[in-house]
Amino acid sequence: MARAVSKNRKTLNTVIAGTLGFLMFFPIVWIVVVSLKTEEDAIRAPLEILFSSGWTLESFGAVQARSDYFKHFSNSVIISLGSTFLGLLIAIPAAWAMAFVPAKRTKDVLMWMLSTKMLPPVGVLIPIYLIFRDTGLLDSRLGLTFVLMMINLPIIIWMLYTYFREIPGEILEAARMDGASLRDEVIYVLTPMAIPGMASTILLNIILSWNEAFWTLNLTAAKAAPLTAFIASFSSPEGLFYAKLSAASVMAIAPILIMGWFSQKQLVRGLTFGAVK
Amino acid sequence: MGRIQLKQVKKAFGDVEVIPPLDLEINDGEFVVFVGPSGCGKSTLLRLIAGLEDTTSGSIEIDGEDATGLPPAKRGLAMVFQSYALYPHMSVRKNIAFPMRMAKVPQEEQEKRIAQAAEALNLTDYLDRRPGQLSGGQRQRVAIGRAIVREPAAFLFDEPLSNLDAALRVGMRLEISELHKRLKTTMIYVTHDQVEAMTMADKIVVLQAGVIEQVGSPLELYRTPRNKFVAGFIGSPKMNLIEGAEAAKHNAHTIGARPEHISVSGDTGTWKGTVGVSEHLGSDTFFHVNVEGFAEPLTVRAGGDVDLHYGDTIYLTPDPALIHKFDGNGLRIE
Amino acid sequence: MATKASRSAARLMISPAVILLLCWMIVPLAMTIYFSFLRYNLLQPGNSPFVGWENYYWFFTDPSFSAAMINTLVLVGGVLAITTIGGILFALLLDQPMWGQGVIRIMVIAPFFVMPTVSGLVWKNMFMNPVNGIFGHLTQALGFAPIDFFGQIPMASIIFIVSWQWLPFATLILLTAFQSLDQEQLEAAEMDGASWVSRFWFIMLPHLARAITVVILIQTIFLLSIFAEILVTTNGGPGVATTNLTYLIYVSSLLQYDVGIGSAGGVVAIILANIVAFFLMRMIGKNLDA
Numbered sequence: 001m002a003r004a005v006s007k008n009r010k011t012l013n014t015v016i017a018g019t020l021g022f023l024m025f026f027p028i029v030w031i032v033v034v035s036l037k038t039e040e041d042a043i044r045a046p047l048e049i050l051f052s053s054g055w056t057l058e059s060f061g062a063v064q065a066r067s068d069y070f071k072h073f074s075n076s077v078i079i080s081l082g083s084t085f086l087g088l089l090i091a092i093p094a095a096w097a098m099a100f101v102p103a104k105r106t107k108d109v110l111m112w113m114l115s116t117k118m119l120p121p122v123g124v125l126i127p128i129y130l131i132f133r134d135t136g137l138l139d140s141r142l143g144l145t146f147v148l149m150m151i152n153l154p155i156i157i158w159m160l161y162t163y164f165r166e167i168p169g170e171i172l173e174a175a176r177m178d179g180a181s182l183r184d185e186v187i188y189v190l191t192p193m194a195i196p197g198m199a200s201t202i203l204l205n206i207i208l209s210w211n212e213a214f215w216t217l218n219l220t221a222a223k224a225a226p227l228t229a230f231i232a233s234f235s236s237p238e239g240l241f242y243a244k245l246s247a248a249s250v251m252a253i254a255p256i257l258i259m260g261w262f263s264q265k266q267l268v269r270g271l272t273f274g275a276v277k
Numbered sequence: 278m279g280r281i282q283l284k285q286v287k288k289a290f291g292d293v294e295v296i297p298p299l300d301l302e303i304n305d306g307e308f309v310v311f312v313g314p315s316g317c318g319k320s321t322l323l324r325l326i327a328g329l330e331d332t333t334s335g336s337i338e339i340d341g342e343d344a345t346g347l348p349p350a351k352r353g354l355a356m357v358f359q360s361y362a363l364y365p366h367m368s369v370r371k372n373i374a375f376p377m378r379m380a381k382v383p384q385e386e387q388e389k390r391i392a393q394a395a396e397a398l399n400l401t402d403y404l405d406r407r408p409g410q411l412s413g414g415q416r417q418r419v420a421i422g423r424a425i426v427r428e429p430a431a432f433l434f435d436e437p438l439s440n441l442d443a444a445l446r447v448g449m450r451l452e453i454s455e456l457h458k459r460l461k462t463t464m465i466y467v468t469h470d471q472v473e474a475m476t477m478a479d480k481i482v483v484l485q486a487g488v489i490e491q492v493g494s495p496l497e498l499y500r501t502p503r504n505k506f507v508a509g510f511i512g513s514p515k516m517n518l519i520e521g522a523e524a525a526k527h528n529a530h531t532i533g534a535r536p537e538h539i540s541v542s543g544d545t546g547t548w549k550g551t552v553g554v555s556e557h558l559g560s561d562t563f564f565h566v567n568v569e570g571f572a573e574p575l576t577v578r579a580g581g582d583v584d585l586h587y588g589d590t591i592y593l594t595p596d597p598a599l600i601h602k603f604d605g606n607g608l609r610i611e
Numbered sequence: 612m613a614t615k616a617s618r619s620a621a622r623l624m625i626s627p628a629v630i631l632l633l634c635w636m637i638v639p640l641a642m643t644i645y646f647s648f649l650r651y652n653l654l655q656p657g658n659s660p661f662v663g664w665e666n667y668y669w670f671f672t673d674p675s676f677s678a679a680m681i682n683t684l685v686l687v688g689g690v691l692a693i694t695t696i697g698g699i700l701f702a703l704l705l706d707q708p709m710w711g712q713g714v715i716r717i718m719v720i721a722p723f724f725v726m727p728t729v730s731g732l733v734w735k736n737m738f739m740n741p742v743n744g745i746f747g748h749l750t751q752a753l754g755f756a757p758i759d760f761f762g763q764i765p766m767a768s769i770i771f772i773v774s775w776q777w778l779p780f781a782t783l784i785l786l787t788a789f790q791s792l793d794q795e796q797l798e799a800a801e802m803d804g805a806s807w808v809s810r811f812w813f814i815m816l817p818h819l820a821r822a823i824t825v826v827i828l829i830q831t832i833f834l835l836s837i838f839a840e841i842l843v844t845t846n847g848g849p850g851v852a853t854t855n856l857t858y859l860i861y862v863s864s865l866l867q868y869d870v871g872i873g874s875a876g877g878v879v880a881i882i883l884a885n886i887v888a889f890f891l892m893r894m895i896g897k898n899l900d901a
Contacts, residue, residue, distance in 0.1 A: 093624030118888035213839035
């Protein structure tokens, strides 16, 4: 059991951890600050930026006008939501089967699914690129949605599997005894009980898809480019327009940062494939 | 109606035969208890009847119709699980309504049956709570309620009381027995606790390693155990089993005497021994007695006010009419 | 709990996932291997003849290859060292009693959610720019000459940025592992007279061993594929100073359109990743039995 800790010790802990935490967090704070400045103010010395300049929202408007933020934002939303839900559609039955009707080879199948995640993207970049070029999927939201679904599918299946396994089998048997068909069982019993697990799976996968920056950069140009590619267009010389860069960055990371905070507990399980709980 | 017949039913997991071919008949309205040590196959047998496991061979008939290949839902049976298996996301009302909802029972009928079940099980005040907000005993009642409303051909209970504390267990035991008297529906009840078996059953099926050791009424099993296993399993405290010279006197390999069939005396008797640990229950006292020449200490029952202590000399006399005799294979000698 | 009916239903339900993943794995993999034996350049249409191991020969003898291999190792090793050691220290710190733990934890974890292109560009322009960056202002205020991060110490700068992104991951996982440590074990050790150092060394660290391994292996998988951070900051330069294997393959295939050599590189990358994956899978597989 916890022992009483001296107040001084606790204060010291708080100060050290708070300082380090703030240093980690500082770049994010800073882009929020700079995004609210004019370009002229944004390149002044840090203290001047903080204390001797006014605040404005003009950079946000400028970013939208210059490179159509909302188009990229909606691409990101469509691609990450689309790939997550498509993945869920395929993963739920698979995870159900492996969790509740385990066979001798279930473990091997799971491990094999996971191993597909270990394939370095660069190893298959060329074939995917060529297939996409020849089928017109290059720079299309559909193509990107599919690719992101495929790279995250093993994680979705794994997470769902670990959550499903926590649902006692007796409850599903009870439903079967109560006259529920397989369909009823999944709709009325399994799904409602799995909702918390599914929510965190969805959250983590939206985060991963949103931030994915290999395929999104290599398979899109203008039309389907999500926010990762939109920000990449700020690499020099536009990157020197600090206020606009900051405004664009804030808009790109804010939604996912908020989701990430809510899902931090589930993150561990998802990212370690259940190896650390 | 609920007559269940098992004909040469066999279950194997891979190469491991958990239940060798077995015949069993359960009559309509009977309260049958499957009892045996853990791992004896009693739960597997119940799950075979429920349809939650496939039989490897043999057939199961319910009311004269072959149900071997039927899915659980089509067998018209209801089951109460050890963990209660309530749906945690549904209220008590919805839990109880679930089987009727699956069977598409009309709404008014559903409500009528829920009200009846809740009334009978003292759940009326809890209908809108979630299972998580209920005590163990209440959860157990909800599970039973969910089974009752189906109006099944037979109820299956899988160790339903093992998650309850001792006091509640006695209460629930009575409630289930009463339910059986009232509904007169076939009930099959699995337990490892021979007290539950003795107190509740019309018919007890004693299982060991998938094999039926004996089938009979509680008193039949108590009075004439067919073999040493049943003799040792039924009755509490356990029957004393004595081998060697003492058994040879009765022309048996082993003789058995129940603690309650041995009289105790301070000065005279058949066997002389010293008192070991004694357990005072108030109404009764159980003495563990080391008898000269016996490999194991004997347990004997005496009245609540016998004044004997650790190390005292004690004389024991078994009731000759109630000595059980077994041969070298452990089978009863009449 | 399985009947024949449920087993066949299960097989049906698992098949879409299996088929999709099988195609996703085998088709491109086979194509990559096939291309790696062809002289195939997108800029030179026409037939692509079979050339045996020639592409591998070119890839391995390309001076940028050995540089890229070394860079990859330095990048992965550097980030692993920083994040693992830093992660243990952070986790240890965050596991102590303090006020506002939740808030501090959120601040520490935040960088993990920042997309790679954003962190690359923000660090490069707003912090590491020698003229207007915060670091520049800082060194000037302290009277030193500003450092041209991406000119003078490009690889160190990239390692720094990537570590900032991955330190939260290591911290979060190690913190979770710390919190699952049985307090009674520590108390028993304390009763046995173990000092704080020996408790850390003999009880906490062995308890963390598994989590540390997982952190290292999973990060390695991702770090081998670092791409966006390099693309938006240095483009692999100056020269090939920050070109890792992934970036080199990207350059040969999508910038020089040399599919053959790019594919040969891809095969090398796959083999490299598989070595790591092998150990990771064994770890995870063990846990599956537990």
